[in-house]
Amino acid sequence: MAWFLMCVAALVGGYFIYGAFIEKVFGVNENRKTPAYTKNDGVDYVPMSNKKVYLVQLLNIAGVGPIFGPIMGALYGPAAMLWIVLGCIFAGAVHDYFSGMLSIRNGGASVPSITGRYLGNGAKHFMNIFAIVLLLLVGVVFVSAPAGMITNLVNEQTNIGLSMTTMVVVIFAYYILATIVPVDKIIGRFYPFFGALLIFMSVGLITAMAISSEHSLLGGYEMSQMFTNMNPNDLPLWPALFITIACGAISGFHATQSPLMARCMENEKNGRFVFYGAMIGEGVIALIWCAVALSFFGSVEGLSEAVANGGPGTVVYNSSMGLLGVFGGIIAFLGVVILPITSGDTAFRSSRLILAEYFNMEQKTLRNRLLMAVPLFVVGGILTQVDFAIIWRYFGFANQATAVMMLWTASAYLLRHNKLHWVTTVPAIFMTTVCITFILNNSQLGFGLPMTLSTAVGLISAFGITALIIKRSKGKGETDLADEESGELEAAK
Template identity: 30%
Template sequence: MNGLTLLVGVCVLFLGAYVIYGRCLKRWFGIDPARPCPSKTHEDGIDYVPTPMAVLFGHHFASIAGAGPIVGPILAASMGWCPAMLWIVLGCIFIGSMHDFAALFLSVRNEGRSIAYVIEHELGYYGRQIFLFFCVASLILVVAVFTSQIAESFISTPSVASSSIFFMALAPIFGVLTSRRILSLAEGSLIFVPILFILVWFGTVVPIDIPKILGCTPETATSVWIVLLLYYGLCASILPVDFLLQPRDYLNSYLLYAMIILGFVGVFAYQPDINTPAFVTDEPLVPKMFPLLFVTIACGACSGFHALVASGTSSKQIKNEAHILPIGYGAMLIEGLLATLAIISVCYLDLPALREVTKGPAPIAFAKGLATFSAKLGLPYETGLNFVSLSISAFMLTSMDTATRLARFVWQEMLLPRGANPDQLETAQAQQGKLRSFFSSRWIATITVVVLSGWMIFSGESAQIWPVFGASNQLLAALTLLAVSLWLTRTKRPVLFALLPMILMMVISVWALVFLIIENINRSISLVTISVFLLAMACILIVLAVKAMAKARKA
């Protein structure tokens, strides 16, 4: 198999899926372009902000992409490229993209509220609280892990740190000029996108090397970056979305597009043969391929985190229901293309070389692969390696600050009384007394999330319990599809297209949690405890869902 043939084939399948299956989803859900969206009916200039589709697509895509679709597929390649690619293609088309579309649609139809509101409507108050607790725990870990990884990348490649800081300073200027109509989006893009790429180069000229600047050890410097990054996440969560988060994600998305284009052109020029076996039969993990393959690839095919992005920030910014298909369904398909590039970037190696390169960080293996391909275009290997590394760090930073904001939303929603709306927060706080009002305020909610994330990083727990959250991410997707299936059943719409993927994802995630409990029963008490806790929450929600489904069918 040639890598170019594989890439072109996936592109054709995804394009066909977008046109054909996307049209079916629009009809089944009832997309109505004339219906007012919550970004207009609840506009507040902070979270609810009507946003041009190109800007929102950039924000949404940069937020969901992260390092997940790169790391997962590369790790899964050790089981053979064929099972990984089958799950990426089929998972993206029929599960992951549909999941993102449905989560975004339901949130838009429910005034920009999170998917937890839909769960409360279908499963009751306690179902909502269990789901929200699950979400906030997952998001705190996401913030902790990405913050730690970004800090380590800043230490290993100081130019990435300086370029990232330059991007943060550039974004508010772009945001103010475009939001106040001083520049149109097209004019702003023509000016600021070239500046963005100039800053990529300028970062290599003035690298911020904390160990040299402060005369400290790399470990101390990493801790300094962690504190600074957490403070940045706090600010990004509090500030109006169109001041920092939205324009930075929009500009950063051009790095992502450029990296994907570089990967595509590099594959066309290099035309790598796939030398890794289609199926690996001597790997110890092969007998455990089901469910490990699915939870390892995770974001490359389906991710519950995307539902939190879609219903947490994107639904509050979308200005027309017609944009749900390209943003919800289309962005996930492009993420599937990124996952395909990740597979090709390491599977042009033979199996021993693949195993050797994946002993190190997966993003570095990806960067080395793309740099090798792009060298065929005349781009120096080191330049390609630095650019791809910077792009991956930008994805992680985008995921980190978005996850911080989402965790704040979920924390505040978790403290709302039964049946209250998130946009009625101040009224709800007044009704609940001073204590709940204090903990659900925007500042305290964000500080709590940041402090808990920092505690996990410095205690070392984030690295220890990370494996269980591969399964929890898939479980989150299954629970979202559970809410979607209940809504479709209650509204008398076709349901099998969501119900069957929900059952598959539920089986995979529950199986993975049971597997992790058995594997770690004598190794890690904390990991086993969390796995049991997540499994118990999932079982409770499943019981509530079965009762709700039976009730909906009788109605």
Template identity: 30%
Template sequence: MNIAIAMLISITILIIGFFTWGRYVAKKSGVNPEIPTPAVRINDGVDYVPTKPIVLLGHHYASIAAAGPIVGPTLALIYGFVPAWLWLLLGVIFIGAVHDFSALFVSVRENGRSIAHIARKTLGNTGFAFFLSFAILLIMLVNAAFLQLTAIALTSYYPISKLGLSPDQTLLKTTVINGEIYGKIGGIASTSVIVITAFAPLIGYLLYKKHIKTFIASVLALSIALVSVIIGFEFPVTLEPKFWMVAILIYSFVASWIPVWIILQPRDFVNVHLLYLGLIGMFLGIIGSGFAGVKIQAPSFNINSESMEALGLVWPFLFVTIACGAVSGAHSLIATGTTSKQLSNEKYAHLIGYGAMLLESFLGLCVVFVILGAVDFEHYKELVWPMQNGHIKQGNAPLAFAVSVGKTLNNGLGIPISYGTIFGILMLEGFLITTIDTLFRLMRYFFEELWNVLFVKKPRILESRIFNSILGISLTALLAFTNGYQKIWPIFGSANQLLAALTLVAVTAWFAQKSIKAYFAAIPAGFMILTTITSLSILLKRYIESKNLTLTITDLLLLFLAFGVVFLTFKYFFKLRTELSKEKIPEMVK
């Protein structure tokens, strides 16, 4: 199929989903623009800050759209084009976007509280503690995988000959590896990260203290983003991957406890301009490539021993591998952790909750078409699932994406492959770091809430934002430095989508309290619980056989917490049904 036709069909389906199912879910939920949001009522200038819709959409989208919709579809394409394409479309419209909107809306109605706190109202303190623990484990898995992917992206090299550059070129700084000249494409992104982070407090000051117009802030933010790339070409920073992991952990420690407007929001605001440019660029490149006659270069289905060795059975592993591109429990942590505290009016919940998730699916679809239009299936496997001694070893999914972006922009828009490849790395880096810092801040929130449940009189140190930030970062580092991202990805995807299922369970229970029949949340919850518990059970067997103690313990904890929440949920609904029956009996007698 021509990639332009496939892209246009996909966009049409997403738009129809937004204006039909999305509006239906918002209407059934009871959105009311007249009810003041927590951001308006509390407005403490630290966490509760009424934010302009366009700014909040950028912050929320940059926070949720991390490596998931890029790396997930890239890995899952080993199953072929059709399975990935269908799940990215149907999964997001009926499950993923419903999940994100419902979590945001319910949190807004509950004073901006986290999804775990919302579960407390229906599942009690035990369910609350289970939810918090599950969320903390998930964030550890997400950030452990993303830390490694960031380090890989920021230290990537690629042969300059494959970028269409001659040995005497001066565009890229180079190094020689095994006699071949490689360009330091990751070093440019590294410099960009440093420059954007350094200027973030200035943007935050102008936006939230001087209240400059959003348009002016956007022009300034875009200028900073572009200048950071120009500086990167001249002064690419090349560091060891582990050093980058440590540096990002230190940055995340600072960003996780200082006021949100100083670094977190403005850095996302600056960075999201690169992400929007990337989305637009990929879309135009795909359409242009389609006009040039480029077609999808992959089998419709590739469900065989090869894909089995790479990931496992197509069900459940296709679903948990694509993860964030279709459904993501981590989004509920962001929606109920930071976004709900910044929503200025309920009428924007549909746009930011449901709409941003469709944008994430759009990103995932762009990734699919970019890769399958730029490289043939054999080249794709060489980059992502390379063979060594007859077995698949860890590949470089970030590089596969960046190279594909370069070739797509070249095919469709005539942009040199070298520039397009660098832009691909910049996009991936931007999505990664904007999620890592947000999630570490959320982990700090969850530890603070967990101590309130576990201790009647908690030690003073547990009230410290600095201590809770260090605790979360230390546990994540332990996991990140002992396992590769392709080992972590399946259990991350399983835990991520299981949290989505548990979130849908919690919001269904909340709606039940309000006498709203939320079938739009209950049915997806059942499907996702079955899918993810199956995947975790299969993974547990793998980890035990490979004697991976860290991931075995993590898997067991996730299963234990999940079964605990499911049990408490059934217990709650049985109790609720009994109470409703008792209420009806006197009415009938009367």
């Protein structure tokens, strides 16, 4: 129990100490009008209260990633908790803060436009393609995962015989509606209820785990095992752990979501609470599920057997029912199901806005919103027929690669403004090394090269990119592109 509380305390302390430092490095301007007011269109640019924006941001970014990822990461032992804490404070929350604040400073722009402004047109075109691919993968993952979980729950508790296809259709129908209606009509209105389920799930599970006489919270592990790879399948901790646990530590998907709330934020001073703070909240969720996964099944071997017999969804179901009983377990389980649904709808919404930005098509009229949204749902529907494990595998790598691009974009911004760029450059170097090493070493997705060679190439590439970014960006003395009257971006340089 002490380990878990120490980890949570570290995350909270990180928000107040390192989060305040990051805010100071960026330099907020409380007197600058935000895009919510300068570009208010009643659809995507709509001022919303600070608390509501925070809750929507948290639910947007917290899909199945901070649940399934930590469960799979727990197979490596308590080292997973260490990465969640350090990754969240020094990489993930920093990444989310800059992706949101740079959007505000650039008229509510999506991540490809922001990347293009600070890294050039080539990076912009790359990110347009990469972001759409990532968001489609996210949308598909966040259809398949909740559909499967709801189907299993209903069929376990009743004799209805609900089919997976039926649930996919229902969830897709909701996504279509949430993608095209004004942001404050569904997302802004129903998320508080979803948030209540999330809080019950999080607090209920960890409390039940702490007071359980049958299951000891992290009681079977020693502190020294924080630095030990305990994977029963002999999978290497480096670099797989940092790809497996994505959303609970750092996630490029968040860079596509932060602009949604950047378009609704009332004041720049709210950025730390909304962007940095929501990531800390997601880190706590990830810690809860990592601790439950490590403790409920008694050992990593027991967890591995549970995952093999039904995947992380089965782990969620068994632990929820086992700790909270049928009624409490169903509510907690629904709290888990809500997370991917509240991220899937905004994934498709973000895709629509990125495409609209690329084609320079206004989104105030319903016809234009449908023109952008319908093709996305057609492709998404086709992808739901692909095996979930394959989609998840590609999602993990694409997710972290997108985070790398956003971190380098933030570094270029800081360099251009002669600010302390190392707060984003150091995590960018680390995550670049992780991604390159993974794709070179992994035999299923990549090239199957030896680990030593893959790591060496990853390090050399990361430091080479660092030198290039510094050379191209340092000392340009550029002013912020927050034109409150027009909110338009200059041509990417």
